[in-house]
Amino acid sequence: MNDNRSLPAVDRVLHGLADLIEIHGRQLVTGAVRAELAAAREGAKHGLPLPDEVALHAAIRRRADEAGRARLRTVFNLSGTVLHTNLGRAQLADEAIALMVEAARAPCALEYDLASGGRGDRDELVSPLLAEIVAGGSPDIAATVVNNNAAAVLLTLNALAQGREAVVSRGELVEIGGAFRIPDVMRRAQVRLHEIGTTNRTHARDYQEAIGAKTALLMKVHASNYAVTGFTASVDAGTVAGIAHAAGLPFMIDLGSGTLCDFAAWGLPAEPTPQQALAAGADIVTFSGDKLLGGPQTGLIVGRRELIARIKKNPLKRALRVGKTTLAALEATLRLYLDPDRLRERLPTLRLLTRANGDIEAAARRLQPAVQAALGDFASVAVAPCASQIGSGAQPVATLPSIALVIRPAAKRPGRALLAIEAAFRALPTPVIGNIRDDAFRLDLRCLEAQDEPRFVAQLAELHLP
Numbered sequence: 001m002n003d004n005r006s007l008p009a010v011d012r013v014l015h016g017l018a019d020l021i022e023i024h025g026r027q028l029v030t031g032a033v034r035a036e037l038a039a040a041r042e043g044a045k046h047g048l049p050l051p052d053e054v055a056l057h058a059a060i061r062r063r064a065d066e067a068g069r070a071r072l073r074t075v076f077n078l079s080g081t082v083l084h085t086n087l088g089r090a091q092l093a094d095e096a097i098a099l100m101v102e103a104a105r106a107p108c109a110l111e112y113d114l115a116s117g118g119r120g121d122r123d124e125l126v127s128p129l130l131a132e133i134v135a136g137g138s139p140d141i142a143a144t145v146v147n148n149n150a151a152a153v154l155l156t157l158n159a160l161a162q163g164r165e166a167v168v169s170r171g172e173l174v175e176i177g178g179a180f181r182i183p184d185v186m187r188r189a190q191v192r193l194h195e196i197g198t199t200n201r202t203h204a205r206d207y208q209e210a211i212g213a214k215t216a217l218l219m220k221v222h223a224s225n226y227a228v229t230g231f232t233a234s235v236d237a238g239t240v241a242g243i244a245h246a247a248g249l250p251f252m253i254d255l256g257s258g259t260l261c262d263f264a265a266w267g268l269p270a271e272p273t274p275q276q277a278l279a280a281g282a283d284i285v286t287f288s289g290d291k292l293l294g295g296p297q298t299g300l301i302v303g304r305r306e307l308i309a310r311i312k313k314n315p316l317k318r319a320l321r322v323g324k325t326t327l328a329a330l331e332a333t334l335r336l337y338l339d340p341d342r343l344r345e346r347l348p349t350l351r352l353l354t355r356a357n358g359d360i361e362a363a364a365r366r367l368q369p370a371v372q373a374a375l376g377d378f379a380s381v382a383v384a385p386c387a388s389q390i391g392s393g394a395q396p397v398a399t400l401p402s403i404a405l406v407i408r409p410a411a412k413r414p415g416r417a418l419l420a421i422e423a424a425f426r427a428l429p430t431p432v433i434g435n436i437r438d439d440a441f442r443l444d445l446r447c448l449e450a451q452d453e454p455r456f457v458a459q460l461a462e463l464h465l466p
Contacts, residue, residue, distance in 0.1 A: 003243070007050060013060070016053075020061060024068040032064040076456060080402070080444035082352050083391035085159050087433065089290045089297070091348040096295065096332040103328035112325045123312065123339055125327050129334040130302050134274045134285075134318045140307040141278070144301045145289075146320040146331065150185060152299030153254050157189035160250060160284070160307065161216030161316040165194040169202040169235070171228060172221040174256075182221055182254075201233040207243045218244040219252045222272055241281025244397040248363045250283040250307060257392060258287020260299070260337050266344065266354050269390075269398040274302055281343055283307055291392040294349030295333035296326045352447055353390065353400065360403040363445050367453065371405055373445075374460035377439075379421060388446045398445070407441040420466050428459050 014021065015301075036059050040050055075087060077307045079381040090132035092100075099296065102108075113120035123144045130143040146152050146223065149291050152196045157166060166186060175181045186193045194215070196206040207218060218240055237253060244251035255272055264270040271292060277285045284307055289298030299320075301311060311317065336346050344350050364383040384406045409417030421441045425432040434443045448456060 006054075008053075009038060010034060010037065013037070013056070016057060017060065019225045020064055024064050028067055029060070029064050032060045032067060036060045036063060069373065073431065074253060075433050076433045077447045078404075078432055078443040078445060080386060080404070080435055080442070080446070081389045081391035082400075082447060083291050083349065084433075085392050089392050090294045091352075092296065092329055093294070093333060093336060093347055095336065095346065096329040097188075098295075099328040099332040100325045103324045108324055108328075109280055110327070122321070122324075122327060126331050126334060129331065129338075130300065133334065133337050134302055137280055139437055140305055140306040141302065142314050143303075144308055144317070145322055146299045146301070146317070147322050147326075148290075148297055149254070149256065149258075149286055149288040149299040151320040152187050152301045153182070154185050155314060155316050156252060156284055156286060156301055156311055157186060157191045158316055159311040160252070161189070161191045162177070164216035165188060165212075165214045166216060166252075167194045167207060167210045167218045168221060168256045169197045169206070171197060171199050171202055171232075171234065172196045172223060174221055174223055200228055200231060203233060204235050204239050204243065205238055207235065211243075211247050211249070215249060217250045217252050219254070221254045222256050227403065237277060237280035237282060244283075245281065248328050251278045251281060252284040252286070252303075253282040255287040257283060257291040258289075259292035260334075261340065261343065261350070263292075268353055268400075274300075278303070282309075288392075289330055289333075292349065292390075293333065294347045296329040298322055298326060298330055313369070352449075355404065355446055357401050360445050363448065363450065363453065364403045364405055367445070367448075367457065368405060370457045370460055371407070374463045375407065375421075375465070377410060378465050379407050379417070382408070386442060386444050388444055402446045404445065405443040407443070408439065424463050424465050427464070428462055430455065430459060432456070 010030065010033050014026070014030060017029055017033070034169075036056060038221050039059075040056070069238055077084055077087050077233045079087070109120065111120045112118075126145060127143040128137070131137055131141040132138075135141040146155055168182070173182050173193075183193050194210050194216070196202060196210045211218075220237060220240055237251075241251045255274065255277065257271065259271050259273055260275075262270075262273065274287060282303065284301065284303035286299060286301050287293070289295040289300055293300075301308065333347070336343055339346075346356060361383065368381055368383055375381060382405070384404055386402050386404040388402040389399060407421060408414065409421065411417040418436050418439070418441055422434065422436060425434060425441075425443075432440055432443065436442070
């Protein structure tokens with residue numbers, strides 16, 4: 001091919017790409033052909049040689065494969081944050097994945113009562129399970145599910161306090177990721193925020209003095225993603241519950257992350273549970289399903305049955321409800337909590353958070369030679385202690401001892417080399433996400449389990465550095 005006239009027609013090129021069309025479809029491949037032919041013509045205008053047939057077909061195949069690749073790709077999370085919001089938070093248990101696939105493949109009794117043959121309630125797939133876990137199966141406790149915890153707070157406030165006031169301590173007006181703030185949620189719920197106390201100190205009398213004719217509920221928000229220390233004072237949930245109930249008002253607690261097991265029993269930093277909140281007198285508790293609980297993205301609302309019924313009648317509930325695959329994953333995850341003796345081995349979140357440091361170090365020693373061989377003289381690879389974060393707003397100041405592969409470029413000025421290394425690991429078939437700190441690229445191995453090591457090592461052959 002020496003000039004534009006020698007470039008083949010689109011149909012002629014497509015004739016030699018039948019196998020690619022079978023994979024990606026004619027429309028996508030045709031687009032790739034046209035794009036590569038246009039690029040070749042543009043290059044020729046600037047004096048570049050036209051590609052021969054082999055080079056043209058190879059370029060088209062690369063372009064089509066890239067265009068046909070799913071945008072939502074799995075990665076190796078070696079960032080040092082176990083529940084990484086940008087990487088999808090909790091990994092699901094095998095049981096949850098299996099039930100999701102089963103629900104996706106066939107019709108299922110989502111809102112169909114098999115016993116009566118009449119219309120069912122999708123919440124009943126998980127409400128009895130949640131009542132069993134958090135309240136020993138109490139008939140006075142029920143639950144409903146929406147698509148995340150922000151939605152749970154929005155729906156609950158709108159259903160129970162629309163047009164009225166919710167009393168909250170100023171020190172609990174948290175902001176979560178993406179500049180999403182509790183006061184903003186309240187405004188959208190058409191609830192007036194009544195702030196009490198100060199940033200660092202709130203007292204029982206502040207709650208008592210705030211109650212008036214327009215008060216709809218008292219609310220506490222667990223400050224899961226920050227900590228205030230020093231000259232501080234807060235009011236425990238039991239005391240606030242007593243104040244609310246004496247005034248005939250409901251008491252709501254937003255736990256944010258939320259876990260259904262005692263983290264301290266596993267040697268982890270203690271985290272408040274819905275069980276504790278209800279035992280302290282909370283009437284409604286909201287929390288996430290895809291953080292410490294280890295399930296799919298959901299917002300869980302658990303509490304007094306009559307209040308849950310009011311919440312479910314709110315028109316927003318339909319807009320915020322979840323589908324069958326999400327409910328399938330949540331049901332399977334909750335069932336794991338009914339077998340606490342095997343919970344750690346079956347729930348990935350708990351397994352990763354409690355992984356023994358010795359096991360992580362052994363993995364680092366196994367992997368260090370392979371990573372060093374892939375990097376060659378471009379950088380050195382050492383095994384060193386590090387600290388993992390729990391993530392997703394849970395335990396902001398607590399860390400877990402871990403082990404990392406620490407990669408330091410040979411260049412005297414490592415800035416560009418570090419960025420090149422980071423980009424090279426991200427460009428692997430299964431991207432590897434680490435972090436740059438202290439002039440080194442670090443791969444925290446807490447979340448790389450033994451069964452995934454062969455796949456991690458195999459793709460290092462495709463690591464390309466400048």
